[in-house]
């Protein structure tokens with residue numbers, strides 16, 4: 001590929017670094033300009049295949065599609081904001097009705113907000129109100145957001161929590177990360193030592209289970225490294241929670257909205273939760289969060305929770321149009337995600353067979369990742385090699401994002417064409433080959 005032009009990008013980055021508070025910018029310095037479908041372009045006109053969906057947001061293609069954008073535009077000409085938690089409006093209600101049609105039976109209450117963190121804040125607050133209990137359980141390696149309440153649940157990187165603790169009402173336990181089992185055991189022989197640990201330690205030595213309000217889970221850990229639990233894990237966990245009437249909160253912010261081929265990623269594990277949270281893709285490129293509760297939990301007292309922008313009319317109009325498209329194409333979409341996911345996974349597994357540094361391949365549907373390691377013997381994470389692969393892919397026209405300590409996520413739009421997938425995977429493999437000292441097979 002010809003060397004990319006960078007002058008306009010560099011100029012924006014220079015101005016940005018002077019004025020903006022630091023966040024989590026990727027080292028390759030992509031400066032967005034426009035995009036559609038599988039492709040996105042930077043301000044210098046360089047073209048990239050998108051394997052990031054801009055952090056799991058553009059599930060329906062980069063910049064969604066014309067009819068979704070038209071729905072937002074025509075609502076903008078009528079009224080954008082209506083203070084939906086104070087005054088009534090039809091659009092957000094219509095959206096919530098459609099959203100609950102994708103939920104398991106008995107889910108009929110929705111709170112609309114502006115982000116994943118806000119959806120999780122609401123879930124935690126509601127569960128405490130419903131249960132009248134104090135503690136929340138969450139996983140190490142979890143990512144649930146960056147505002148104070150959800151930050152207490154997040155434990156994937158200590159820098160995110162620095163100087164903000166203590167978080168006295170949250171207890172963390174190990175996630176079932178079988179590739180690096182914290183108990184050094186192997187599934188299924190382990191008989192779920194990680195669940196035994198929860199029973200024997202936090203729930204007997206630290207707190208009485210009757211004081212625990214909720215357990216929040218990611219069905220597939222996202223920022224933590226795209227970690228997929230064993231098939232029966234959540235069934236076992238659900239049994240434990242039911243035994244103590246602990247509310248099961250399922251954070252579908254990254255894994256949900258058809259990403260795994262099912263509307264909710266938890267469906268892959270054959271269990272239902274009591275509260276679901278969603279964000280990212282549901283807003284069709286705009287900020288939106290949703291907290292959906294089971295009817296049998298009841299309702300919260302009037303006045304105990306609200307916001308200014310939740311249920312914004314223009315956002316609800318685009319979100320509704322997007323969800324309507326999913327409803328109409330549901331069966332076709334499901335099978336296409338599963339089919340494309342299998343194609344990608346097979347190709348990644350071939351890379352694992354060929355290059356020693358590809359230690360693990362995991363994921364469901366089009367939520368996939370590879371874990372980059374130093375060698376198969378030690379399985380030591382190789383974050384520098386991971387960065388080199390991502391940078392190299394960028395210079396060849398593929399956008400990738402890291403996850404966890406040394407994984408690379410592969411999350412193209414769900415609408416991606418098979419030829420874009422193939423092109424992207426060729427670029428990825430080229431980058432792995434160039435950064436690989438040792439090939440198992442040549």
Ligand SMILES: Cc1ncc(COP(=O)(O)O)c(C=O)c1O
Pocket residue numbers: 114115116117118120143144145146218222223251252253254255279280
């Ligand atoms: C699983 C999960 N929950 C919550 C969040 C927080 O979402 P937001 O950045 O919209 O606050 C994220 C963000 O990456 C996430 O992946």
